[in-house]
Amino acid sequence: MARSARPQPPNPDPTEQLSYWDVSRRPLQMLIFLLPLILFYELALARLLQSDGKVLTNEAHKTLLQFFDAVGFSHSSTLVLGGIVIGVVLLLWHLLLRDPWTIDWPAIGLMAVEVLILTIPLLVLSRIIVETPAVHSGWLAMLRGSNGDIAQLGFLSGVAISVGAGLYEELVFRMLLIAALHTLLVDVGKLPHLLGAGIAIIVSAAAFTWYHPLEAAGGGISTYRLTFFFVAGLYFGLIYVLRGFGIVVGVHAMYDIITVLPQLAEDG
Numbered sequence: 001m002a003r004s005a006r007p008q009p010p011n012p013d014p015t016e017q018l019s020y021w022d023v024s025r026r027p028l029q030m031l032i033f034l035l036p037l038i039l040f041y042e043l044a045l046a047r048l049l050q051s052d053g054k055v056l057t058n059e060a061h062k063t064l065l066q067f068f069d070a071v072g073f074s075h076s077s078t079l080v081l082g083g084i085v086i087g088v089v090l091l092l093w094h095l096l097l098r099d100p101w102t103i104d105w106p107a108i109g110l111m112a113v114e115v116l117i118l119t120i121p122l123l124v125l126s127r128i129i130v131e132t133p134a135v136h137s138g139w140l141a142m143l144r145g146s147n148g149d150i151a152q153l154g155f156l157s158g159v160a161i162s163v164g165a166g167l168y169e170e171l172v173f174r175m176l177l178i179a180a181l182h183t184l185l186v187d188v189g190k191l192p193h194l195l196g197a198g199i200a201i202i203v204s205a206a207a208f209t210w211y212h213p214l215e216a217a218g219g220g221i222s223t224y225r226l227t228f229f230f231v232a233g234l235y236f237g238l239i240y241v242l243r244g245f246g247i248v249v250g251v252h253a254m255y256d257i258i259t260v261l262p263q264l265a266e267d268g
Contacts, residue, residue: 166253205233
């Protein structure tokens with residue numbers, strides 16, 4: 001009589017074999033970490049960040065909304081499509097990797113702690129480079145120029161705009177731009193990975209700098225703003241490459257919240 005096959009143990013969950021540093025870079029983990037920010041910002045867009053028919057948001061998100069308008073989506077639907085894009089990209093990435101549908105909740109808490117820690121060097125950098133607090137909120141000046149005076153925004157609106165900057169500026173300048181440049185330089189151009197990643201980070205930082213208002217109070221280009229935004233762009237690029245999209249969005253949003261709200265209070 002043939003012996004019955006011995007029962008095989010279940011396949012181990014791959015996430016159980018990964019350290020926190022690996023788990024926090026998995027797309028499903030990043031999506032769960034960012035989901036409260038995405039939902040909060042989408043609710044704020046519908047309830048808080050509209051004035052005289054205009055949406056008060058950062059230029060990266062506004063460009064995305066204009067693209068959706070151009071391809072035929074209604075105004076009401078375009079407001080939620082940005083968050084859907086982020087979710088779909090991370091879910092598709094998750095499916096392509098064939099990762100398990102497992103969420104490491106302790107790692108979610110550690111990601112929040114890591115965001116707070118990684119925000120500190122940027123705050124220190126801003127105090128070293130910047131000669132005036134107004135430079136901290138360069139994108140606020142940009143919003144004033146395009147959407148009118150936003151000094152009347154309340155606390156929740158200021159937090160929401162900071163969250164939106166983290167989500168959509170990192171989507172454009174880190175996830176999309178660095179990925180596209182890395183593909184061209186490494187996959188097509190056959191450059192070494194580290195060299196391609198370094199060039200992509202530098203180009204992304206330069207684009208991020210140009211995106212922000214650089215004018216000095218007395219005219220011309222402010223070397224303080226130029227230096228700060230470029231170094232900040234390099235810092236965000238390094239965080240994105242080394243720690244992933246979820247962490248860099250959190251750091252960007254946290255920095256803006258800490259520096260912009262006092263500026264709003266002063267303006268108000």
